[in-house]
Amino acid sequence: DGGITQSPKYLFRKEGQNVTLSCEQNLNHDAMYWYRQDPGQGLRLIYYSQIVNDFQKGDIAEGYSVSREKKESFPLTVTSAQKNPTAFYLCASSTQVASGSYEQYFGPGTRLTVT
Amino acid sequence: AQTVTQSQPEMSVQEAETVTLSCTYDTSESNYYLFWYKQPPSRQMILVIRQEAYKQQNATENRFSVNFQKAAKSFSLKISDSQLGDTAMYFCAFSDVLKFYFGSGTKLNVKP
Numbered sequence: 001d002g003g004i005t006q007s008p009k010y011l012f013r014k015e016g017q018n019v020t021l022s023c024e025q026n027l028n029h030d031a032m033y034w035y036r037q038d039p040g041q042g043l044r045l046i047y048y049s050q051i052v053n054d055f056q057k058g059d060i061a062e063g064y065s066v067s068r069e070k071k072e073s074f075p076l077t078v079t080s081a082q083k084n085p086t087a088f089y090l091c092a093s094s095t096q097v098a099s100g101s102y103e104q105y106f107g108p109g110t111r112l113t114v115t
Numbered sequence: 116a117q118t119v120t121q122s123q124p125e126m127s128v129q130e131a132e133t134v135t136l137s138c139t140y141d142t143s144e145s146n147y148y149l150f151w152y153k154q155p156p157s158r159q160m161i162l163v164i165r166q167e168a169y170k171q172q173n174a175t176e177n178r179f180s181v182n183f184q185k186a187a188k189s190f191s192l193k194i195s196d197s198q199l200g201d202t203a204m205y206f207c208a209f210s211d212v213l214k215f216y217f218g219s220g221t222k223l224n225v226k227p
Contacts, residue, residue: 040124040219042121042220045215101165101210103162108157
């Protein structure tokens with residue numbers, strides 16, 4: 001089955017540690033995204049990548065880093081510089097459909113708790 | 116900059132009745148796309164319906180339909196014959212092709 005996997009579902013870290021969230025897709029989509037979701041808020045874009053070895057900052061990139069060495073993989077590192085890292089993180093990929101729009105497909109998310 | 120506004124943080128509807136969720140957006144783009152996503156308690160984001168801005172006809176997917184008013188920059192979602200499984204957060208989203216912008220969501224409770 002094609003889809004997007006994120007692991008683990010729950011992640012716990014101590015303050016001051018970097019942590020990497022995994023995102024893998026087998027949909028053969030070119031574009032991939034990372035979003036952060038906080039209670040009462042919508043999804044906010046952290047980073048996105050249109051092609052391998054290229055990525056752009058989103059609206060809240062500070063304290064985060066990404067890499068895109070393979071088409072299928074877009075890991076997100078939450079660094080110790082991120083002041084409030086506890087949140088729900090969603091990975092997505094997108095493809096162009098017949099109408100010309102890009103449709104996003106989402107992974108199941110990772111809940112990160114930093115104490 | 117693109118913005119998406121959902122002014123109803125929470126709504127309730129009785130099972131089998133109809134409910135409308137509101138969404139407005141702001142953009143200077145002429146070519147764009149609008150979406151409604153559903154996020155049930157599992158937190159999996161699910162695409163409900165899509166509307167291309169260049170189409171005048173409102174999109175429909177089974178019990179879900181939209182009222183797209185381009186001049187007013189309004190994009191509401193109507194859910195007919197509400198079911199208990201419709202209970203979820205609903206997010207309106209705008210796309211200028213590659214980037215997506217989301218509203219803050221409306222929590223919909225369907226009551227038996």
